[in-house]
Amino acid sequence: MEKLTQTVQSGDWKQEKHVPSIHAEKSGENLDIKVYIGEEIAHPNTLEHHIAWIKVFFKPEEGKFPIEVGSYNFQAHGESDILSIPCVETKIKADKGTVYALSYCNIHGLWENSLEVK
Structure with missing residues (x-):
């Protein structure tokens, strides 16, 4: 039986439009995180x-x-395309560690x- 983790794909986000790009910057005691899908190569984001x-x-x-x-979740479907751009930002109370992003x-x-954030 195949495990869910065996179905997760990865790659270089600069070469593949599906890989989440992650940017993290320390801001005082916080960590500002931005995750974007299709940063270098735009994802189509159509209804299909x-x-x-x-x-x-x-x-x-x-x-x-x-x-x-x-x-x-991006659920703002239009008649012929999706209006949402797959880009999210969050701020957490953290210092050093690893940020992971998973997209579907x-x-x-x-x-x-x-x-990895040092």
Whole structure:
């Protein structure tokens, strides 16, 4: 039996329109996080082919497991296209660790990326 984790795809977000790009910047005691799908190569985002959701996780440097810090659904379907742009921003109380992003394309499945923050 295939595990869900075996279906998650990854790659270079500068070469593939489905891989979440992650930007994280320290702001005092907080971490500002931005996740974008299609930053370098735009995702079509039509009714037939769109990003349905993005989830953001953070694993503290000394932590054992990642913590879900955001879950974003894109359900603003129009007649011929989707109006939402798959880009999310959040701010968390964190310092060092790893930011993970997971996204779902209705045609091409699950995609992931991560960014270590020092």
